[in-house]
Amino acid sequence: MSRIGVFICHCGSNIAGTVDVARVVEAARSFPNVVVADDNKYTCSDPGQQSIKEAIVEYNLDRIVIASCSPRMHELTFRKMLKDTSINPYMLEIANIREQCSWVHKDIEAGTVKAIDLVKMATAKVDKDTPLFTTTIPINKRALVIGGGIAGMQAALDIADAGYPVTIVEAEPSLGGKMVMLDKTFPTMDCSACICTPKMADVGSHPNITVKTLSEVEQVSGYVGNFEVTIREKAKYVDYATCTGCGLCETKCPTKVASEFDQGLGQRKAIYKPFAQAVPSKPTIDAAHCRKLTSDKCGVCEKLCPTKAINFADEDKLTTETYGAIVVAIGYKLIDWGALYGEYGGGRYSDVISGLQFERLVNASGPTEGHITRPSDGTEPKTVAIIKCVGSRDPEKGRSYCSRACCMYGAKHAHQYLDKVPDGRCYVFYMDVRTPGKGYDEFYMNTQHDGAVYLRGRVSKIFEQGGKLICKGEDTLIGKQVEVAADMVVLETAMVPADAADRLGSMLGVTRDKDLWLSEAHPKLRPVETNSGGIYLAGTCQGPKDIPDSVAQASAAAMKVAILFSKDELESNAMIAGSDASLCNGCGACVNICPYSAITLEEVTRRENSRMVTRQVSRVNPGLCQGCGACTVACKPGAMDLKGFSDEQIMKEVEALCQW
């Protein structure tokens, strides 16, 4: 037999104005197991709380109902109050007789009847309450940052500066990501390498940061504070411990391959550093193209290396480590316009290039040493057409969203071209010009003053005629067809999620949106957190962004990690699901339905019907379970239940409403 105390709040006249509190108290006294019912002017006030505490002692109560404002308002207040008493803080139910009764009903009779019903339901529920306890989860104060672009580096530096060890996992042979490929950054036109490479060096030399290049996350298990992560470090065939980065091997390697860093416009060797300022500043052998590794010939680098750092027998290394938090910063890739836009030549015309290729062309350390020349014949283009929104804002062929940065880097490309080719002409085809940002619109205006001709309309076709690329489109402002005979065309292509996004998202339990961008926990109020505790997003993996926004988000993610690491342990949610092993038949329906991957099947040996039986049953991880209860409904044998909102409690509430 439980001993229930019911406390009805007047909330001044907020409740008492439309609800006859004395009648509710009287009715509550008649409910089963109610030992005492009382009212109070302001229950949440100190005297109000004191009177409840006294009643608990006086009547030896073991659970209480408070009829007052919404539990969203004061449930925590009253739970805290119960911490000072003999009652477990979860042996409490709140009847919401203010927001959902007195404030919305004018009729005192109807309001009072409803308030009595609500107290009745709460009393029925509290009768089945059980003491609940939180557990503490230790926090491993080491962070993993996946991706070594500008966002990943910024997050890693901030976390490391806060004093916590960080590991960066980067898929490419060097840190830097896309930013280090860029020539200049809008709107200030400072050299991208000049601001990015010092960050790379800072990361490489930071005592708290471990960099793993050519690596990827193979497997993740565990939960906030305790992620077990397996990292695959691919074979580099060069021992970084002995390699001094002298570069002799690179000069003598006979194999030339199109350079990924230069977007295929330049060449690199089979043993290579992607670019001069790479971090780590040591070469890697491209196993797919190395003569020694493909046909067991050559091996010149091994003979030349003064420190004997070349190791053709190198293998992938798998390491498993524990991290407390993970920052995902895997960035973006550019849409494969060649496959989607046959009308732009689909890649047949070598002088139709992407914006990133233009960045390499115009870059002083790029394949042309900064001279803007046509990839086909090396001549300087006198007319350049820039086409924006290739793949963006195009739900039919590309993506429906705006890629956010293209208007600005389109203007930057026009400005750079006109700067380097003063007698050139530049046409920019656009749908809209979107320049929200500090100094952005001024930059766009300057580009127009430089002489860039902006034409509003999409290009419907590009074809070759007499050595020129004819861009056929419409100028929708004058309502006429236009044709621009260009020497070179630059396509400002859409950002799309990196290839790893989908696989990594499902591995980490981070949802993807319709375009496969990783989803934040709340678009406005929790923009860097994910629905999985301890996993944060930084940069363009969450959606298209420019550099300032990526950096800001990365620092925000780092702050969230630092907040998590500022505590030694986490308190788990007490109101979570739990499975009754004696009822569980191991069907696994709950495992599939759980959005947090909090349920696993495990083998147990137990005595059943006087026999020892070994079978699979489900187990809920208290660190991962968020208490949604989806599994409880999926459970056919009724083994799964939710603490604090159990089947029995809810059924009793329903029964109380109808039948008491």
Next chain:
Amino acid sequence: MSVVDEKWEPTVLAFCCHWCTYSGADLAGLNRMNYPANIRVLRVPCSGRVNPQYVLTAFNKGCDGVLVCGCHPGDCHYVSGNYYAKRRMMAFKRLLEYTGLEPERFQVRWISGSEAGKFRDTVVDFCEKVRALGPYTGGAVSLSEGLGAGAELGVGAELGVGAELPQGGDAQ
């Protein structure tokens, strides 16, 4: 339909998820909106927590109408709970209608934490429709008859808590 007592007031139960509809209902209170007092809100963490058996029990024990409310699709606090609720409840609603329950008596609605007005409108509209239908007299008998094997499914009036739940994973 039996002759309706003039003093009869419909009993309407609404299962509301904590994060969206329940806070939308709180907001309706904060804005001092008015709606019929027949509604009784039962708070659940997520619409995905609502077992169809609760709805059956509600009708069996004498509710005249049942609402299940949650976050808008895509907005679930628990990622996907409302999608589970949607699929379960849509299948379940067809079953209920097959047993003879008027479709207006059981509704599923998505109401966000900011949609106080939508909460009020939903309650006004729902209570009006249930009132027009009169008391629900189907009870356990017609449900069991309609289902045929109702007793084995655990739909009977004597159904105890903790009995085997009739709707399971196949509804996802």
